[in-house]
Every structure is written in structure tokens, then in C-alpha cells.
Amino acid sequence: MATTAATGGTRQPARDRILDTAFRLFYAHGPRGVGVDTVIAESGVAKATLYKHFPRKDDLVLAYLDKVDQAWFGALRAAARDAGDDPRDQLVGMFDALASACRREGYHGCAFINTAAESSSDSAVHARTVEHKNVVRAWVTDLARRAGAAHPDRLARQLTLLLDGGLAAGVLDADPGAPAEARAAAEALVAAACPATTTG
Amino acid sequence: MATTAATGGTRQPARDRILDTAFRLFYAHGPRGVGVDTVIAESGVAKATLYKHFPRKDDLVLAYLDKVDQAWFGALRAAARDAGDDPRDQLVGMFDALASACRREGYHGCAFINTAAESSSDSAVHARTVEHKNVVRAWVTDLARRAGAAHPDRLARQLTLLLDGGLAAGVLDADPGAPAEARAAAEALVAAACPATTTG
DNA sequence: AAGCTAACAGACAGGTCTGTCTACCAGCAA
């Protein structure tokens, strides 16, 4: 009857179980749509334990956003890396991360945008969202610079607009038209902004 | 002390007052972030009156979305019309509606995306959002066809992606970089997709 | 064996939410 061995062996630490559960529930219903009690019940944790690791619900929400940041930014970099060595291909290749995200069961759009939508503009959530988007855009800008874009910051802005638009549109229809067209548009914009130097 | 003449003359009908208040509050905080009691207090209406016109809160939310649809779609068409007679200019000109929306005090992103984010995928809100986006995209597709685009549906998809991306990004930074760059990207995509026939 | 840490279990307070209900009132038409 030992609780820590109930599932047969070493269980995940309580903090990880809380965060994993919050990640799943918050993404599906929005942080405001999930009560702390539900997180507690589904993660099999005591209330005091949750409030020990995350004194306010907002702390849990921020930790959730950090987890999302790692996952999404990681997926973007992986997709770019898989596209080859040419930075121009990488700029287009990162849209593969968008396509596979939209395909995923239970896809519900950009967690940052969704969470920021239910928060005021001076909240910590809003600030964290701005920061996330800036980090991603800075990375894309660097890629655009290495791709030889005339105005790397402008190209990066355009591509991240397409990315955000694709994240939003991916919720609304099941057909993969949006991500595919986002990638096509990115190809056109990259081609127009980056003079081809290596191949004709 | 006559209540109907308290503001000095004929007051707006109760239904309009409710809807106007809901529009303002729902957009600012999200429907889930605004209680029915707040709408009642701020619109100066009795609870029974609100529930007479909108039996469920969800009915009020849908009416709110319809109001948003009229406003936003109307602004898009007006911006396109103001851009001149050439459909290619109109495709780019509609991005002026995005820019002025983002500039507006209290801008908080796309009401449809924000509301859908806090609703489940089988909700009426979700369906209404899909419908709205489809109507707008159909209109853009028609514009693209008249602009002589090789693939009007593809161009329309790309442009609406930029539009949605711009709506999302406009919440996050105050500087007008996003809408301006969305317009610039639209120009490039339109130019690439529509062969110039009238001018050289 | 003793003590510490981390977790479990769950009651509780105080507030907010939606939606229903009773009771009253003003204006208008028959």
C-alpha cells in the first residue's frame, strides 16, 4: 500500500507530475479554464504539495509557459536543422515544425497567444509571451542574416508573422492548407529577400 | 427620477445597451473573464432583462462575435475600397485596416481567436469562428481572382495568414513593425502571384 | 532509534460564477 510505489517502482517527483498535468490541461482548456483542484486530482498530488512548489496559480502558469517555450522553440530549431546547411533552406524548413504541430491530435493553437488573450497587458504572462516571441524572432533574424537577406530583421518579422498566422489558423480547419501555404509563402519571401549566391 | 429618462431623453433599448457593454468588456477581458453580473451593472439593466434577451451567456457571446464580425469585416472592405480600383492594390490596402486596428487604444488581438482559445473545439463559438474566417477568406479569394492571381485560393490563404499573424503580433508590441511588415510581405506576395497587366 | 524532509489527505473560509425566481412598476391599448 506504499503510495510512492503504487504504480510499481519509482514514481516521477511530485513537481514534475504537477507540471506535466498542468501542461496538458492548461493547453487543452486554457489556464483559466482549469481549476487547481483538477490539476491536483489528475496529478495525484496533495494540495499542500502543489502550493509548496507553486505558491500561486500564476507561478504554475508561468512554469507551463516556460515548458511550452522549450518545446516549441526546440521543435523550430530541430526542423531548421533537419532542412540542411543552407540558412535559406533552414528559414523555410522551420515551417515543418508548424505543419507537424498542427497535425498533432489535440492541437489548440499557440499556447502563448491563447494564455495572453486571457491575461491583462501588464501581467507577468503577457511579459513572458512578449519575451518568448522576441527570442524566437531574434533567432530567425540571425538565420536571415546568415542567409544573406538584405534586411534580416524585416524578413524575420515577415516569417514570424506567417508562423503566428499559421499557428492561429491551424486550430480552425483540419485540412493542412494553412501550414502548407505558410511554407509556400515563406519560400517566396525568402527567395525575394535573399540573393542566391551558391546555386543558380 | 424616471429611470428611462435618467440620462436626459430617450435611452438606448436595453438589448443594445447590453450588447454594447458586452462588446467592450468581452473584448477587453475575454468572455470568460467577465461575469454576467458585471455586464448587468455596467449596462444598467436588470438581470431578468439580460436573461430574457440572451437566455444563456453563450448566446450573448455569439451575439458579441457577430458584432465583431460586422466591425472587422466592414473595416477590411472599407480599407480595400479606399485603396483604389485595382484589385491588386485592394489586396494590399486591406492591411491598412490591420494597422489602424493595432494602433487603437485597448487593442487586444483578434476577438475570434481569443474567444475560440477559451472554448472547446465542438462549441458554437468555435464554429462561428471558423465561419467568420471562411467568409473573410472567400472574400479575399474573390479579390485575388479579380486581381488575376494564378491561384487565387492559395494567394488568399497566404494573405489571410499574414492578417491573422498581424492581429496576433499586434498585441505584443506597441511599435507598428508588425502591421507594416505584414503589408510589405503582402505586397511581395501579390506582386509575385499576379502578373502585371495594366502597367509596366 | 531519532529526527528531518517531502509528500499525502482533506476540511475549511471567503469569494465568484451562472441561472432562476419573486415582486414591483410604467406605459399603452382595448
Next chain:
DNA sequence: TTGCTGGTAGACAGACCTGTCTGTTAGCTT
């Protein structure tokens, strides 16, 4: 006068929310 329509005012039920608190237990270290 009578009755209808549309509105006001606000109590109420029942559920749910966050956050606090008391008490217990398992495992590790010394």
C-alpha cells in the same frame, strides 16, 4: 378599468474558485 409588454430590483441556490490550515505517513540520514 383591465390586461399586456417590457423593464427594474434583488434574493437565492448550487456549483466552483483560490488559497490556508491541520494532521498523518513514508523514507532517508545520522
